[in-house]
Amino acid sequence: MRKIISLLAITPFLLSACQSGDGDAATEAAAQPAMPPAVVTVQQPETGQWQEDISIVGSLMANRSAQISAEIAGLLENMHVDDGQAVRAGQKLFTLDSATLDAEMKRAHALVQLRSEEIKRTQSLFERNVASQYDVDKAVAELATAEADEEYARAQLAKATITAPFEGNVGIRKVNPGNYVKEGEGLIELVQLDPVLLDFHLPETALSVVGVNQDINVEIPALNRQVTAKVMAIEPAVTAATRSLLVRARIDNQNSDLRPGLFARIHLPLAAPLPVLWVPESAVFYQGGKSWVMLNNEGTAQRIPVELAGFHGGKVAIQHGLEAGAPVVIAGHHKAPFDGMPLMVAPPPPVESGTPSTTAQPTAN
Structure with a gap:
């Protein structure tokens, strides 16, 4: 009977101690700081086209x-x-130097004139039955030879002057x-x-x-x-x-x-050009044999699989899986390895004075 009374007497103290312990744990949990958001850089994708092609090497040549x-x-x-x-x-x-060739040309021309006079005299003699037909034919042949020599001398003289063929x-x-x-x-x-x-x-x-x-x-x-x-x-x-x-x-x-x-x-x-969305290469990561990008979904991380069309100039062409205007994380996605983790968007870097802010539209090759 005394043992029962003793247990009943200490029970309130045990319950009070348990309740006091649970309250301390809850207070400590509430006092622990929440996970800080991952600081990321966000950019909207650029619309464009991707065209699959083949690249071949060649050489330039002169037309002539x-x-x-x-x-x-x-x-x-x-x-x-x-x-x-x-x-x-x-x-x-x-x-x-054409002095010799010019002299040869003059000699050949003089010989042609001589042969021309000879054929006239031979023809006159033939008409008076003093010269034979053979004499006439010989004079004609000698004139033809002299004319050929003159033509050759003229051609050689012309070769002394070298001109552009085109x-x-x-x-x-x-x-x-x-x-x-x-x-x-x-x-x-x-x-x-x-x-x-x-x-x-x-x-x-x-x-x-x-x-x-x-x-x-x-x-x-x-x-x-x-x-x-x-x-x-x-x-x-x-x-x-x-x-x-x-x-x-x-x-x-x-x-x-x-x-x-x-x-x-x-x-x-x-092939025909395809409509794509361009993002920096840094925005794409690979896991489980797939390509992924991370979106800033109202301050939390959301990973989505995408289908790539190709690469050009430090950017990636995304063919499927991404919508235009989506806030894509282009830097810092490794800080948020799970969906739902909080994100903080870093402000864009300031533009230097005098330097225009431009966005290059890549052209796939």
């Missing part, structure tokens, strides 16, 4: 080029153009006045720069995307330029070793800044 050479041997007397000068067709480039730009001379040049020796190069040609090898898998008279986009990396070329011709047969065809295109080059030998990159579209 020629190594200007001496057709006859002789002393180089004059050069009539400067290195790199633009010339017209038929313009005089070099002259060789319009273009000369290169750097390889000889100087006073040099003796041999027959066939190269003197200078002549190149026609407008237009220039573009040669490239088209894979057989892309035969259907190129046709004659088609305009194609060409990049000239050395000049950081984009130009348009028109396809002129396509080889009729595929090269077995490379499974490709040679294609030749033409590029207008009125400023003559495109030079033969320059490397070119040709971009050929393989």
Whole structure:
């Protein structure tokens, strides 16, 4: 009986102690600070297009080029153009010493005149039965030979003056006045720069995307330029070793800044352009074999899977899964690894004075 009374006596104290312990735990939990929001940078996606293409390398070539050479041997007397000068067709480039050739021309012409007089006298004698038909025929043949010699001398004399066979730009001379040049020796190069040609090898898998008279986009990396070329011709047969065809295109080059030998990159579209949304590459992360972006859903993190179309210029083209105007987290999403975590949007960086704030619209290639 005394034990029961003792237990009853201490029970209120035990209950009071338990209640006091529960209150302290709740107070401590309430006193703990809430998880701080992750600081992120947010940006809306940019609307644009994505076009799948194939990139092929090629080289620029001169529309016409020629190594200007001496057709006859002789002393180089004059050069009539400067290195790199633009010339017209038929313009005089070099002259060789022609004194000997001029003398040969005069001698041949004098011989023609002599043979002409001889044939007149022989014909007169023939009419008086003093000369035979053989004498007449011989005189005619000698005149023809003299005329041929005169024509040859005239042609040789003309070769002493070297002219441009077509319009273009000369290169750097390889000889100087006073040099003796041999027959066939190269003197200078002549190149026609407008237009220039573009040669490239088209894979057989892309035969259907190129046709004659088609305009194609060409990049000239050395000049950081984009130009348009028109396809002129396509080889009729595929090269077995490379499974490709040679294609030749033409590029207008009125400023003559495109030079033969320059490397070119040709971009050929393989499909129609697709509407996409562009976001920085930093906005996309990968998990479980999928591509994801994070949205700022009224101050909390929301991850959504997206389908990518491609990459260009540090940006990603998203084809499916993202809506226009969505607030996409482009930096700091690693700080919020779970959906529903609180976010704090950092203010955009200030624009420097005098620097316009622009948004580049990427163009897929």
